[in-house]
Amino acid sequence: MGKFDTYFLMGIDDILEYTLEKLPDIGWDKATMQAKEIGDGNLNYVFRVWDEQGHSVIIKHAGVSLRISEDMKVSTDRNRIESEILQLNDKYAPGMVPKIYFYDTVMSACGMEDLSDYQLMRYALMNHETFPCFAEDISTFMVNTLLMTSDVVMEHQAKKELVKSFISPELCKITEDLVLMEPYNDINGNNHVFAPNKEFVKKELYEDAALHLEVAKLKFKFMTDAQALMHGDLHTGSIFVRPDSTKVFDPEFATYAPMGYDVGNVVANLIFAYDNGLAAGDDAFCDWCLKTIEVTMDLFIAKFNKKFDEAATEPMAKVPGFKKWYLEGILNDTAGYAGTELHRRTVGMANVKDVTTIADESKRAWVERLNILCGKDYIMNQAKFRTGADFVAAVKRAQEAAE
């Protein structure tokens, strides 16, 4: 038996040997080969391996429990799901995801393209850098990966095979609990509420029965509406950027669910970048964030309509009026899940550094109230968000109300 024929949690000392075994044809310069653990997500271990001859690779490795919590056990099959979905994404949105070199179901690890000439979008945004291609790129990625895996386009039996292959009940449960329940009741005691806003959170999130009803509907929609193979965690920590290019990675939460879950995540995470700019008084950066939300949504709508006309195969989807009804449903969901993402990243277990690193307590409390109020507006008034400008106007309204 070889060292890597039985699963164990690899450490930095194992990674060079593992890389040589799995990728022997790269022409590694063994004398200068090095590895570093670079992951900062909540779940996995991510190693960069390189040598001084210019060869490099990323090895992503799943543990049996999560980095964020030893008590949370999640199937290591997530690594297989992620690798297969990235390969599928590359088919529908070529060049917009890292290349997968191999995946290994024994060690629950995969080797992928090293994107060291890119930055993690969340950190770049925290430095108030802007990315002129982002709205164009991310709207293309979402339309292509979502619409093309839906029943509108796919042969229905083939689509059901994908539903079967990409279901990860434990990862779905994380979303069902952490995103679509705990921010509203802290039933498991996981929430991280910023102390100055404790009373505000109690009144606005924990005690609002009308809000709870709408979130309950969103939760059941997430659990039962197998609309498209969505990424499932499309926040700015799952996106690499360069001024001229965008790459989406980390789709381990992918599952068949409403398309608006992904689109809403993008909107909400641009609002977290806006929060950071607001606290720093960086007006130019704030304007870019809002413009990017507006343009992303408008491009998403325009490209969706065009792609639907080009690619729909289901005869009943071509019935007059269906496309409008279907897109309106996606926009409702986008608003709803943007709202739940705004809430869960503000008061839930997994917060975002854009907000938690704001040193001035009163400014942090202010932008957190903005997130909570904007999220409520999105959830409670889903049918009112039909254009990019509508999504932006809610941010401005919440900003004023949060003062």
Ligand code: SR1
């Ligand atoms: C317990 S995992 C917490 C969060 O990290 C991931 O990135 C997902 O967003 C998940 O909800």
Ligand code: MG
């Ligand atoms: Mg992740």
